Amino acid sequence: MADTLDGEQVTKRARGLDRAFAILEYLKLKREPANPNEIAAQLGAPRSSVYELVGLLLRQGVLETVDEEGRVFLGRKLYFLGHAYEERYDFTRECERVLDALASETHETAQFCMLDGDKYVVVRMRESARPFRISSDIGQPVPLPWTASSRLLLGDLSDAEIRALVPPEDFTLPDRTHLAPEAFIAQIRAATQDGFFTMDSTVDSFTHCFAVPVAGMGRTCIATLCIVASRTDAARNRERYIAALKAAAAVLSGRAPLSAAGSAIGALRL
Amino acid sequence: MADTLDGEQVTKRARGLDRAFAILEYLKLKREPANPNEIAAQLGAPRSSVYELVGLLLRQGVLETVDEEGRVFLGRKLYFLGHAYEERYDFTRECERVLDALASETHETAQFCMLDGDKYVVVRMRESARPFRISSDIGQPVPLPWTASSRLLLGDLSDAEIRALVPPEDFTLPDRTHLAPEAFIAQIRAATQDGFFTMDSTVDSFTHCFAVPVAGMGRTCIATLCIVASRTDAARNRERYIAALKAAAAVLSGRAPLSAAGSAIGALRL
DNA sequence: TCCTATGGTCCATTATAGCGGACATCAAGC
DNA sequence: GCTTGATGTCCGCTATAATGGACCATAGGA
Known part of the structure; x- marks a missing residue:
């Protein structure tokens, strides 16, 4: 699957930031946790990239580990950011x-x-x-x-x-x-x-x-x-x-x- | 200013993803819009990097332009992601x-x-x-x-x-x-x-x-x-x-x- | 038992993202 | 007018992030 936002020209490598938000968007749509492997498969993204991105997002609290099998879902940090948006x-x-x-x-x-x-x-x-x-x-x-x-x-x-x-x-x-x-x-x-x-x-x-x-x-x-x-x-x-x-x-x-x-x-x- | 999450070793270049969330975090704390220049100054981050990141985040709907002076604030996409977190x-x-x-x-x-x-x-x-x-x-x-x-x-x-x-x-x-x-x-x-x-x-x-x-x-x-x-x-x-x-x-x-x-x-x- | 599917780690390669710094613009202050 | 500061754009260099693919472990199923 290609980028959701398809950029101007076809580039070989996707940008980490875009992939990261693709991951978040995927979880939002699915509405339940997934492991990195599955996310990569569904997004058509390289597994190694997704594993790295997921790791980064976990460190940030933007994703959270949900069970012992390594499944992740949207994290509390997103809740706080969303709340700040609302409040504005x-x-x-x-x-x-x-x-x-x-x-x-x-x-x-x-x-x-x-x-x-x-x-x-x-x-x-x-x-x-x-x-x-x-x-x-x-x-x-x-x-x-x-x-x-x-x-x-x-x-x-x-x-x-x-x-x-x-x-x-x-x-x-x-x-x-x-x-x-x-x-x-x-x-x-x-x-x-x-x-x-x-x-x-x-x-x-x-x-x-x-x-x-x-x-x-x-x-x-x-x-x-x-x-x-x-x-x-x-x-x-x-x-x-x-x-x-x-x-x-x-x-x-x-x-x-x-x-x-x-x-x-x-x-x-x- | 260094990374909020200070990584293991001191690297010269910051990762885009980390910078991006630093930007979001900054706006969350400030609780009002800011222009990229100001964000860069407050974060101690290179202006060119912040301008690029802000552009990417705007394209994603994670940030939104708030006025004609180019000030930005947290975007609707964050609200939706936060909502998905809550619902879970x-x-x-x-x-x-x-x-x-x-x-x-x-x-x-x-x-x-x-x-x-x-x-x-x-x-x-x-x-x-x-x-x-x-x-x-x-x-x-x-x-x-x-x-x-x-x-x-x-x-x-x-x-x-x-x-x-x-x-x-x-x-x-x-x-x-x-x-x-x-x-x-x-x-x-x-x-x-x-x-x-x-x-x-x-x-x-x-x-x-x-x-x-x-x-x-x-x-x-x-x-x-x-x-x-x-x-x-x-x-x-x-x-x-x-x-x-x-x-x-x-x-x-x-x-x-x-x-x-x-x-x-x-x-x-x- | 072997074979296959699934989930995860690791590493070398190379395209490019992040950076620094030059440049342009505009408004305010003197 | 000239200077200064605040804002935004542009561009070349290079450290490194994204990638493909090898590799490993585990769990079933045949």
């Missing part, structure tokens, strides 16, 4: 309150979502009491075309930028059907115009997703607020949910971290 | 509940603390409604001798290991007085024997700290639970607080992450 933006507190309000008002699952490179991620979430499980966990990257939010998140990019950003394979939906990039872009333009987007979930067959943009930093959409509801609920309460989302987004708009703005553009620079 | 241990949920119980029962600030290399850190905290501010933020490293918890956290180490672990300068307390290592070790032995330790805060003049050990993974203390109270409250409720802490620790003991066990030992290996 009192914006996050605002976000929590807005999600609470949304969830208690609609009794549905409410999410705050952003771009992470060329993927969509849920940043914060308030789960409803409803029995069904949600598609995506916090921080787990999801191909953009699979999500309602992406129709808003990419609103500030040109057609060419969108095509450059989204990997071709991401246009294949979970049900193996293919979404034409033109159709995707058309939906983006319409959604950005409307100020909301809704669609049936692509990852299950019984939920419907609502998304509205959170504006800020001179961009029309640096994040989205979403509701995930059962399709029957969604049909019954469509207008109410959209109104609730728009009201919530109004609270948040203009308060999000500046850094959010650089996200998609940063990915394009590569 | 349902132990954390248990911890939250225990802290809530402690806080509501005592109306004091309750903390869950661990070792981080050769420092003490607060991992989780429930702040009381009392007006005074707490000494230490989550994830901020504090010299061990300054804290009540350290008298328990180091209980499994030998005298020699303790002397090797704690940097000499850390024996100088915030009020500039010096604590003799022998006295420190004697307190550790006594506290470990007693199963608790209390002392007036070293960082302010009006609070008193209570700490009890959380056992697990074959060690007598992998973490501590603490209460920070005003000195008058502390005197009035001493026995009650200790009892509450011991009960809370009993709930947690045996459930903490295995990885915690490696912490102090790992630091000694260097």
Whole structure:
């Protein structure tokens, strides 16, 4: 497997730092410990390199040994760094309150979502009491075309930028059907115009997703607020949910971290 | 300034990975954005190296650009990685509940603390409604001798290991007085024997700290639970607080992450 | 018993990452 | 205007990090 962030030119040797974060990313995705051997195999990276990197990361407390078989997982240091990130933006507190309000008002699952490179991620979430499980966990990257939010998140990019950003394979939906990039872009333009987007979930067959943009930093959409509801609920309460989302987004708009703005553009620079 | 983790032998060139995490650590401590120039100066690192590293970390989303002047801060990717760490241990949920119980029962600030290399850190905290501010933020490293918890956290180490672990300068307390290592070790032995330790805060003049050990993974203390109270409250409720802490620790003991066990030992290996 | 798969260490080679220092820019102070 | 300091870029040198592959140990399975 090649680099996740593929650099400008094809180099023979990978940079230690990039490999290190590939290891962390792998563990984040897998969500359970692994031994260096396995990590190397899954990453397609040289074993000797991975063993060395893992050793370094262990020394730093960025990885931790989990059992006697040498398996490792993400370490406490990452927790502290993540905590410092959170603390920086009192914006996050605002976000929590807005999600609470949304969830208690609609009794549905409410999410705050952003771009992470060329993927969509849920940043914060308030789960409803409803029995069904949600598609995506916090921080787990999801191909953009699979999500309602992406129709808003990419609103500030040109057609060419969108095509450059989204990997071709991401246009294949979970049900193996293919979404034409033109159709995707058309939906983006319409959604950005409307100020909301809704669609049936692509990852299950019984939920419907609502998304509205959170504006800020001179961009029309640096994040989205979403509701995930059962399709029957969604049909019954469509207008109410959209109104609730728009009201919530109004609270948040203009308060999000500046850094959010650089996200998609940063990915394009590569 | 030399490496924070000083390696075995003195090498001329620092490793990129170590520098990178030194940068992250610096920003975590500073708790606000900085430009690469300043980071390099503060770290005593070559500017060209720091500029390159910062560039790489920005590409990874581990750092984020914060303003037009090129200042950077910790990035969203760290938040996601930290979140994955948290999620891994349902132990954390248990911890939250225990802290809530402690806080509501005592109306004091309750903390869950661990070792981080050769420092003490607060991992989780429930702040009381009392007006005074707490000494230490989550994830901020504090010299061990300054804290009540350290008298328990180091209980499994030998005298020699303790002397090797704690940097000499850390024996100088915030009020500039010096604590003799022998006295420190004697307190550790006594506290470990007693199963608790209390002392007036070293960082302010009006609070008193209570700490009890959380056992697990074959060690007598992998973490501590603490209460920070005003000195008058502390005197009035001493026995009650200790009892509450011991009960809370009993709930947690045996459930903490295995990885915690490696912490102090790992630091000694260097 | 041998054979194979899995997990981990070690080492020489060489591409390159980290470094130092030159250079450019801009703003402030005198 | 000239100087100074703070910021960022660029480039060549060389110490060394990343690599491939040999090697070893262990555990099953045939």
